[in-house]
Amino acid sequence: MAFEDLSTYTEVDPNSRLTKTTRRVAWTALQRDEDAYIYYDKGADHFSGDFTHHLTIDTTAAGTTSPGSKVFCWAITNLVNDMKGIQGSSGDYFAVFLYRSFTGVFEIYLEECNGGIPQQTAYTAALNTIYYLKVVRDESVGTYGTIYCYIYSDAARTTLLATLTQTIDTAKRDFRYVFACNTWNSGETVAMTGYTENLELLASLATAIVTTQPTTDIASTTATGNGTIVNLGLSAVTAHGHVVDTTIDPKTTADGGSPVVEVDNGVGSLGVFTSSVTDLLAGQEYYMRAYATNSQGTVYGANAYFIAGQPGTLRIKGEFAVVQTQWHYVDEDGRERQLTGTLV
Numbered sequence: 001m002a003f004e005d006l007s008t009y010t011e012v013d014p015n016s017r018l019t020k021t022t023r024r025v026a027w028t029a030l031q032r033d034e035d036a037y038i039y040y041d042k043g044a045d046h047f048s049g050d051f052t053h054h055l056t057i058d059t060t061a062a063g064t065t066s067p068g069s070k071v072f073c074w075a076i077t078n079l080v081n082d083m084k085g086i087q088g089s090s091g092d093y094f095a096v097f098l099y100r101s102f103t104g105v106f107e108i109y110l111e112e113c114n115g116g117i118p119q120q121t122a123y124t125a126a127l128n129t130i131y132y133l134k135v136v137r138d139e140s141v142g143t144y145g146t147i148y149c150y151i152y153s154d155a156a157r158t159t160l161l162a163t164l165t166q167t168i169d170t171a172k173r174d175f176r177y178v179f180a181c182n183t184w185n186s187g188e189t190v191a192m193t194g195y196t197e198n199l200e201l202l203a204s205l206a207t208a209i210v211t212t213q214p215t216t217d218i219a220s221t222t223a224t225g226n227g228t229i230v231n232l233g234l235s236a237v238t239a240h241g242h243v244v245d246t247t248i249d250p251k252t253t254a255d256g257g258s259p260v261v262e263v264d265n266g267v268g269s270l271g272v273f274t275s276s277v278t279d280l281l282a283g284q285e286y287y288m289r290a291y292a293t294n295s296q297g298t299v300y301g302a303n304a305y306f307i308a309g310q311p312g313t314l315r316i317k318g319e320f321a322v323v324q325t326q327w328h329y330v331d332e333d334g335r336e337r338q339l340t341g342t343l344v
Contacts, residue, residue: 004199006180009040018181024197025180029061030071031191035082037182047076048174052202053135055096055180056155057108059127059194062100069192072097072182074135074199076175082185090116092173094147094166096135097184098192100127110135110149110164119169123151123162132157137168138235140295144168158270208233208268208292210240212301220282220309225275227290227301229268239293240268242275248287248303255298260286268292280308 007022017030018038025038055074062069072083075095079086086093093113099122100106106127111120125131132152139145149164150157180196213226225242243250244261251257252264263275273290280286286308290301305314 002200002202004040004178004180004201006038006197006199009038009180011038012036013038020180024195026195027071027181028193029191030181030183030193032067032070032184032186032188034183035085035185037080037082037179039080039177039179039182041177044176045174046176047137047178049137050139050203051137054157054198054200054202055133055135055196056130056198057098057133057194057196058130059098059100059106059125059192061191061193062098062106062127063190063192064100064102064104065188065190066102067186067188067190068099068101069190070097070099070184071192071194072179072184073194073196074133075179075182077177077179078175080177082183084184084186087113087116087118093175094135094137095179095182096133096149098194100192108133108149108151108164110147110166112147112166112168114169114171114173117169119166121164121166123164125151131161139172142167144170144172156270207296207299208237208294210290210292210299210301212242212288212290212304213272214312215288215304215306218306218308218311221278221280223277223280223286223288223306223308225263225277225288225290225304226272227275228272229270229292232268232270233294233296235295237268237292237294239264239266239298240273240291241265242277242288242290243300244277244280244286244288246284246286249300250287250289251300252291252293252298254293255291282309284308 006020013036019026057073077093079091095111097109107122108125109120109122134150136148145168147166151162153159209231211228215223217224241263243259245259250259288304
C-alpha cells in the first residue's frame with residue numbers, strides 16, 4: 001500500500017492541538033473556535049475523475065456543549081482555510097466530518113459542498129471505536145457523478161457497516177488540496193479528541209480483480225471451482241462464480257459466452273470462494289475460470305484445465321515459457337517438455 005507520508009503535510013496549528021507523524025494525524029481537545037488544519041497541495045485539478053481514498057479514524061472524546069463538537073477527518077478542496085471559511089467563501093469541497101451533538105449522539109458525515117451550499121448524509125457511530133473508511137468518487141453514476149463513503153469495522157474492509165451517498169450537484173468539480181484534519185471555526189470552545197491514520201489516495205480500479213485457483217474434488221460429473229476476489233473495484237460485486245467450457249477462456253452468458261456450466265454465487269465480497277460444478281461428462285477436457293461482475297463489467301481469472309474423472313489440475317496444452325536458458329512447453333498430453341538445440 002502507498003500510504004501518504006503525513007509528516008510532509010503543511011500544518012497550521014496556532015494552539016498546538018495537532019500532532020502529525022508519518023502515518024497519523026491526531027487532534028487533542030480541538031475546539032470550534034480556531035483555525036487548525038493539516039493539508040497537502042497536490043496541484044491544480046489533481047483529484048479529477050474517479051478515485052478511492054482509504055483512511056482509518058477513531059474519536060476518543062467529544063464534547064456535548066451546544067452546538068456540539070465537530071472535526072473534519074478528510075476533505076478535498078480548492079481553497080486553504082478552515083472548513084467553515086471555505087464554505088463561507090462559496091467554495092466547493094468533498095469531506096468527511098465527525099460530529100457529536102449536544103444530545104450526545106456521535107455521527108460520521110459525508111458532505112458535498114457546491115458553491116457554499118452543503119448536502120450531507122450521516123451514520124450513527126460510537127466513540128472509542130476504530131472505523132475503516134473508503135471514500136469513492138464514481139463519475140459514471142448521475143449527471144456529474146456520485147461520491148460514496150463506505151464505513152467498515154475491519155482493516156480488510158470486508159465487514160460493511162454503512163454506505164453514505166451524495167450525488168454531486170450542478171457540475172463536475174476537481175480539486176487541488178487534501179486535508180487530513182480541519183476545524184469548523186464557528187466560535188465555540190466545545191472540543192473533540194481523536195485521530196486519522198493510514199491515508200491512502202488511489203486512482204480507482206473500475207472493475208474487480210479475481211483470480212482462479214486449481215480445481216479440486218474432481219469426479220466424473222462434478223468438481224469444485226476455487227477463486228479469490230482480490231479487489232471489489234469501484235462498485236459492489238453483484239455476481240461471482242465460475243464458468244466452464246470445453247474451449248479455453250470461457251465467458252458468462254451475460255458477457256457473450258456460451259459455457260457448458262455457469263455457476264453464479266450472487267453478491268461477492270473480498271476473499272476466497274468456491275463453486276459447486278455439476279453436469280460434467282466423464283473423460284471430457286474442461287477449462288474453468290473464476291469471474292466477478294460489478295457495474296463496470298465482468299473480469300476473469302486464469303484458466304484451470306482438468307479432465308472430468310481424473311484428479312488434479314493439468315497444465316494447459318500449448319503453454320510455453322523460458323526457464324533459465326531453456327525453452328519449455330506443454331504437449332498434447334499435458335506434460336511439460338524441454339527443448340534443446342545446437343549452437344548456431
